[in-house]
Amino acid sequence: MDSFFGIGFPELILILIVAGIVMGPERIGQTARWLGRTTAQLQKISRGFVRQLNQELDNSGDGQALRETMQELQQLRRELTDLRGEVNQTTREATQAGRQAFKDVENSIKPPDLKLPKMPASSSQPGVVTPNASDNNGVGAGETAKDTAVPPLPGLVDVPDDPE
Secondary structure, X not given: OOOEOOEOHHHHHHHHHHHHHHHHHXXXXXXXXXXXXXXXXXXXXXXXXXXHHHHHHHHOOOHHHHHHHHHHHHHHHHHHHXXXXXXXXXXXXXXXXXXXXXXXXXXXXXXXXXXXXXXXXXXXXXXXXXXXXXXXXXXOOOOOHHHOOOOOOOOEEOOOOOOO
């Protein structure tokens, strides 16, 4: 059990330090003695309860059956823990296999590297609009077009008004 009521060891130490600052040195000793006595009383009550329960189980004829049942429950608990570990291992392996299969499928549907034709920097034809250097399908000015898998689209053509 890592924590008690959601409070771990570091949080408990911090609470004790803050309580010590708030209570002061005189009341810390009194509180520690009270806490020690209360813990001792609770342990004494707990031991008495366990002792009385064991006596009742020994005196009754069903005590042996109850002990066997408790042993069976403990065995089942151990088996359940082992099974949980096996299931966790199997799911980890299945998850890894699924990720590997996903990567294999992803790699199998990737298009091959295409050698892209170089686009002319500017066009001398009238009515043809050329894209900017940064409009090269997401390829920046410092990047090359061969890094992308999709060839760049042709530039826009300006068509005069159509009479029809």
